[in-house]
Structure formats: structure tokens, C-alpha cells
Amino acid sequence: MTNKNTNHPYRSYFVGLDQEVPLLDGTMQRYINFDNAASTPAFRCAQDAINQFLHYYSSVHRGTGFKSQLSTHAYEQARHTVLNFVGANPQTHTCIFGKNTTEAVNKLSHRFPFTETRNIVLVSGMEHHSNDLPWRSAAKVIHIGLTSDGHLDETNFDNLLDTYQSKVALVAITGASNVTGILNPTHRLAEKVHAVGAQILVDCAQYAPHRRVDMLELDNPAHFDYVTLSGHKMYAPFGTGALVGRRDTFEQGDPEYRGGGEVEIVTLEQVVWSEPPERDEAGSPNTIGAVAMAAAICQLQSVGMDEVARHEAELTSYAIPRLSKIPKLHLYGEMDPARAAERLGVIPFGVDGLSHFLVASILGHEFGIGVRNGCFCAHPYILHLLDVTDELALQVREQIIEGDRREVPGLIRISFGLYNEEDEIDALVEALERIVRGEYRGVYHQDARSGEYHPDGWNIDFDQYFKFC
Numbered sequence: 306m307t308n309k310n311t312n313h314p315y316r317s318y319f320v321g322l323d324q325e326v327p328l329l330d331g332t333m334q335r336y337i338n339f340d341n342a343a344s345t346p347a348f349r350c351a352q353d354a355i356n357q358f359l360h361y362y363s364s365v366h367r368g369t370g371f372k373s374q375l376s377t378h379a380y381e382q383a384r385h386t387v388l389n390f391v392g393a394n395p396q397t398h399t400c401i402f403g404k405n406t407t408e409a410v411n412k413l414s415h416r417f418p419f420t421e422t423r424n425i426v427l428v429s430g431m432e433h434h435s436n437d438l439p440w441r442s443a444a445k446v447i448h449i450g451l452t453s454d455g456h457l458d459e460t461n462f463d464n465l466l467d468t469y470q471s472k473v474a475l476v477a478i479t480g481a482s483n484v485t486g487i488l489n490p491t492h493r494l495a496e497k498v499h500a501v502g503a504q505i506l507v508d509c510a511q512y513a514p515h516r517r518v519d520m521l522e523l524d525n526p527a528h529f530d531y532v533t534l535s536g537h538k539m540y541a542p543f544g545t546g547a548l549v550g551r552r553d554t555f556e557q558g559d560p561e562y563r564g565g566g567e568v569e570i571v572t573l574e575q576v577v578w579s580e581p582p583e584r585d586e587a588g589s590p591n592t593i594g595a596v597a598m599a600a601a602i603c604q605l606q607s608v609g610m611d612e613v614a615r616h617e618a619e620l621t622s623y624a625i626p627r628l629s630k631i632p633k634l635h636l637y638g639e640m641d642p643a644r645a646a647e648r649l650g651v652i653p654f655g656v657d658g659l660s661h662f663l664v665a666s667i668l669g670h671e672f673g674i675g676v677r678n679g680c681f682c683a684h685p686y687i688l689h690l691l692d693v694t695d696e697l698a699l700q701v702r703e704q705i706i707e708g709d710r711r712e713v714p715g716l717i718r719i720s721f722g723l724y725n726e727e728d729e730i731d732a733l734v735e736a737l738e739r740i741v742r743g744e745y746r747g748v749y750h751q752d753a754r755s756g757e758y759h760p761d762g763w764n765i766d767f768d769q770y771f772k773f774c
């Protein structure tokens with residue numbers, strides 16, 4: 306690979322970018338990671354913050370020793386950093402730390418004040434399962450329709466709000482799709498949601514590492530009531546995410562997990578819960594994760610979210626025309642390079658006549674390029690984008706139940722991070738051109754149960770690269 310951009314300003318901010326990995330032919334190559342929509346590599350500053358903090362690390366809350374005081378201070382500072390990052394007012398909103406967005410949405414689904422008459426959640430058809438499935442067991446879910454190219458159908462959204470009006474409790478929608486990178490007009494939707502007296506949750510797992518989030522003040526009709534974040538998608542993969550939400554919601558009701566750290570008084574008969582956010586953080590928290598997440602946020606803020614967006618738009622507008630020219634390759638979602646700044650750098654594609662499982666496997670084994678393939682935890686959205694008929698969907702469902710995933714529909718997805726560069730896109734394009742021409746060397750066999758393709762002769766001893774003791 307040629308190195309046009311050796312002066313890439315952000316690569317030095319990350320851990321592990323120069324790591325070489327083995328290929329099928331026995332050579333080593335610098336890994337290219339285009340799987341940032343799944344998880345990102347770590348910021349060096351997050352690693353450094355943890356290393357520094359570990360010298361003082363101790364129990365948080367109520368410990369009287371210096372290290373406990375400092376740890377409590379760091380943990381609470383991390384909370385403020387998150388609130389500030391999403392433009393939340395600490396008087397009206399609270400930051401509850403948890404593992405990730407999945408946990409955050411599940412928490413809200415347990416804690417949301419549904420009533421007998423207000424119990425509908427409108428969920429978009431492009432949601433990650435994490436912002437869809439929790440609602441199905443908590444309320445009556447109605448899915449908002451999509452246009453054929455995968456955007457939200459806002460007319461359908463308007464009609465649903467109009468039809469169900471005061472029955473709508475919440476709209477749960479992603480800020481950006483983790484499949485197509487399409488951005489939703491969330492502030493405009495929020496105004497409409499609030500006009501019928503409902504609230505809005507914006508899943509920012511994919512959005513927040515790439516664009517500025519501004520929850521706005523509660524008296525602004527365009528405000529967000531709740532947002533979710535996942536540290537591992539924002540360069541802080543240390544097991545922490547956050548739910549930022551209205552204090553008044555978390556001041557009421559019982560937490561879904563019960564235990565230490567969230568109570569004022571416990572008698573054998575009675576419990577008085579703490580105020581938010583402690584009420585919703587049962588047990589000892591992941592202080593290290595929170596510290597890392599806050600350090601990553603500081604780094605993103607110092608780069609500037611406008612600059613993050615600019616860099617990503619540049620990569621996206623570079624990649625789209627190059628990928629589009631590859632014969633047999635089809636892009637999905639928003640395909641106009643001139644609109645690269647209006648979407649995220651998440652690009653899904655398929656290749657005629659080649660399984661997504663196979664293409665992804667060849668990229669990994671022969672070119673050292675990490676991508677994701679399949680349905681990206683958004684099965685309904687993928688079926689919609691691929692225009693899969695109900696009949697075929699049913700047939701595939703039956704095959705899956707019988708343990709055969711070979712024909713599972715899906716796409717290949719590349720997704721950019723702050724450190725990716727044009728050279729890497731060139732390498733990907735070259736690799737895809739060769740794959741399309743059949744110029745790959747391995748002999749691949751598909752495993753029926755997983756659907757994955759494995760090349761003959763791939764006998765890697767992972768302990769050689771990493772082991773515990």
C-alpha cells in the first residue's frame with residue numbers, strides 16, 4: 306500500500322493502528338479497520354488516563370480515604386463531561402452510567418412512566434435491535450415506515466402521530482443509522498413529538514462519535530428527552546456507556562436493579578431510594594470505564610466535532626465514486642457523493658453473485674481489511690433495503706431455525722473512524738476489484754451453521770499474538 310497521507314493528523318491519537326496482522330499467504334500486513342460502526346479502537350488519551358488514574362483507583366462514593374475521595378471526584382467529573390458533551394443541562398437531566406446503549410435503552414424501557422392511556426412507542430424501521438426489542442416488551446410498538454432508499458418516511462411519521470396523538474408516549478429513533486449512515490432530522494421530529502405531549506429518545510450510539518449532539522433546554526420544543534451513548538463506539542472501549550435523560554423520569558419509581566449504592570434508608574420492611582442518578586446505578590460502578598469515556602470525549606472535543614464531521618465527509622465523498630465504479634458492486638442508502646456531509650461515513654454494499662459472507666472473509670484473510678457483513682443487528686432494515694419478499698424472508702427464517710444460515714440475506718459494510726485515510730480506501734477498492742474479477746487465492750468453504758466462509762490452510766495460533774499468562 307502506498308502511503309500518501311503519512312502526515313494524517315489524527316493517527317497518533319490511537320492505540321494499535323500500526324499493528325500488523327497475518328494474511329492467508331503467511332505474510333504480515335498493517336491492519337485496515339473499516340468496522341468502526343461496530344467498535345472503534347481506543348484513543349491513546351483514554352489508555353493514558355486509565356494508567357494515570359489506576360494509581361489512585363479506589364472505591365467510589367462514601368469511602369473516606371483520599372483515594373476514594375479522588376475516585377469519587379473523577380467519576381462525578383466524568384458524568385459532567387458526558388452531560389456537557391451532549392448539551393444537557395444538569396439541572397434538568399441526569400447521566401446514568403451503564404455498560405452500553407443496549408443497557409441504557411433497556412433501563413429506560415423499565416423506567417419510562419407509561420400510563421394506561423399513553424402507552425404507544427413509535428420506533429423507526431431503521432433501528433438497531435437494541436432500540437426496538439426492549440420497547441416491544443414494555444409497550445405497544447408501532448414501526449414508522451421508510452422510503453425505498455432507507456430514509457425515514459416522515460409523512461408516515463406525521464400520520465402516525467396524527468392518528469395516535471395523546472396515546473403516543475415516546476418516539477424512539479436513532480440519530481444515525483449504523484447500517485447506511487443516514488441521519489434523521491431528530492430536532493424537527495422532536496418538535497412534532499412534543500406537540501402531542503410525548504417524549505423522544507435519540508439513540509446516539511452511532512451518531513455521537515461523528516456529530517455534535519445538542520439535547521437543548523427542556524423549554525425548547527426541539528429538545529431531546531433522552532439520549533444513549535456507547536463508549537466502545539467513541540474510542541473508549543472500556544465497558545461504559547450512558548443514558549442521559551430527564552431527571553423527573555428517574556426521580557419517580559423503582560429502579561429495575563436493586564442492591565447497594567442506590568438507597569437512602571433500608572429497614573426490614575422499607576426502602577427509600579436515592580435521588581438520580583444513584584437510584585439507577587445499583588452496585589459498584591465501572592469507574593475505569595467512565596474515566597476512559599470522559600477522556601475520549603475531551604479528545605473529541607479538542608479535535609472539534611465540526612472537524613470530525615469534515616474529515617469523515619471527505620473520506621465518504623472520496624469512497625463513494627470509487628466504490629460505485631466497481632463492476633457488480635451495489636451501494637445502498639444515500640449514494641450521492643455530493644451529499645457526503647449530510648450522512649455518516651457508513652457505507653453498505655453488496656456484490657452480484659458473491660455472498661456477503663465470502664467477500665468479508667476474503668477481505669479479512671487476504672487483504673488484512675476488517676469489515677462487517679450480515680444484518681448489523683437491524684434485520685428488518687436490511688430486509689427492507691434488499692427488498693426481500695415476505696416469502697423469501699419466511700423461507701430464510703425456516704432455514705435458520707433448521708441451523709442453516711448459508712442463504713441469510715445481508716450486506717457488507719465499511720464504516721469510517723477519525724483515523725481512517727484515503728490510502729486505506731484505495732487499498733479496499735483495489736481488493737474489491739480483484740475479488741470481483743475472481744482474483745483471490747484462497748479456497749473457501751462455507752460453514753452452514755454460521756454462514757461464514759473459512760479458507761483452507763488458515764491455522765492460526767492466536768496465543769502467538771496475545772495470551773494472558
Ligand code: PMP
Nearest residue numbers: 405406407433435483510511535
Ligand atoms: N444503536 C446503534 C445505532 C448502534 O450502532 C449500536 C451498536 N452497533 C447499538 C445501538 C447498540 O450498542 P451497544 O452494542 O453498545 O449496546
